[in-house]
Amino acid sequence: MSAVVLALVVIVVLLLLEVPVAFVFGLAAFLIAVMTGRDIEFLIPYAYQQESGFALLALPLFVIAGSLMGASGISDQLVRFVNAFVGSIRGGLGAVTIVTCALFGAIAGSGSSAIAAIGSIMIPRMVDAGYPRAYAVALVACSSVLAILIPPSVAMILFAITGGLSVAACFLSTIIPGLLIMGIYIVTNLVQARGFRDLEVEPKLALPDRVRKIGSATKSAFWALLMPGIMLGGIYGGIFTPTEAAAVALVYTLPVGFVIYKGLNLRTTTAALVEGSRNTGAIMMMLFFLFIMSRAMVQENIPREIADFMLSLSDNRYVILMMINILLLLLGMLVDDTAGAVLAAIVLLPVTNEMGIHPIHFAAIVGTNLGLGNVTPPCAPLLFMSGAIGGQTIDQYIKPTLKFMLVGHLPVVLLVTYIPDIALFLPRVLMGIP
Secondary structure (H helix, E strand, C coil): CHHHHHHHHHHHHHHHCCCCHHHHHHHHHHHHHHHCCCCHHHHHHHHHHHHCCCHHHHHHHHHHHHHHHHHHCHHHHHHHHHHHHHCCCCCHHHHHHHHHHHHHHHHHCCHHHHHHHHHHHHHHHHHHCCCCHHHHHHHHHHHHCHHHHCCCCHHHHHHHHHHCCCHHHHHHHCHHHHHHHHHHHHHHHHHHHCCCCCCCCCCCCCHHHHHHHHHHHHHHHHHHHHHHHHHHHHHHCCCCCHHHHHHHHHHHHHHHHHHHCCCCCHHHHHHHHHHHHHHHHHHHHHHHHHHHHHHHHHHCCHHHHHHHHHHHHCCCHHHHHHHHHHHHHHHHHHCCHHHHHHHHHHHHHHHHHHCCCCHHHHHHHHHHHHHHHCCCCCCCHHHHHHHHHHCCCHHHHHHHHHHHHHHHHHHHHHHHHHCCHHHHHHHHHHHCCC
């Protein structure tokens, strides 16, 4: 246990010093192996074996597809589509940002991709329409979390594979929480928009003109909207696996980006492939070291020791769930959603299994908590990325961010934690999960 404590201290310190995540976990894995007397030569083949699994192939395919989608022009079509419905409402542009982030999540599965694709479009548009820049940055940062919760989610893929769970069931577990957060954010935004005096609102159209506008936007966005339908319909219809769905997404993006939306060309495609490959390489290296650390911890029976320690503090289920939430929130504050999902599966999933918490329920708890942590300082990767795109410092946008977090996201975290049916309803109805 002392080896894990030391490794965790090293991880926190190095992350705060902004050492690359993969190298941080590499050092932590080495420390655990040495201090527990485990043969590193035995642990390395296990990590290679885990990374060579067919299911994990979905990760690079989704990451690269997400990069291509960001450059293809799909995000512009999604913005136009949502704006046709709510653009003439006071605060409608903020609602467009929230819903578009959710839709983009259903295509790319990454919070950072949502910020890059949607934030670069919507922050300038919101500022031009009279929204405070700090508010626009905060709204994009918090809404990007929806891309983690609305499937397909890269974080949920990693959690499911590492924990030996159904990827499709983990996908379904976060849909209702994601929709709840989206709805609360929309209402919160509409209420706050009343206080923006200089807010410009699109003129209301007569019904025939509005119908034509919606029809035109829907026609333009048809190919973008069809994509999540093909992927998710194929997965839950039993037509293909999540890995095959990722391959379909990648292949589908190319003709849509080149021929239909014309956002892809030789230069943008090359840049997107380089970015996607770089991100994939960083994630795979991080996973390699995390698998080594996982194997050493399991051999030392450390997850069981953590469970016994938590039970020694309290045997009240609600108290234990609150402790797990706090741990996950702290984890999300320090690392991104992909690293956090793997760590949660390695360290805490065995603990929750010991306590009788349904693993698919725990998947939803992980997803909602990591999303909240990713916009909570000190590290807050999604929050700082949005600030960089919007040209704001954290002291300028932390106040509106906290409003969305406390009013919109935190209540859903608690609801998901203490009402398991929120997470388990769809997996039970659609997949027969017990």
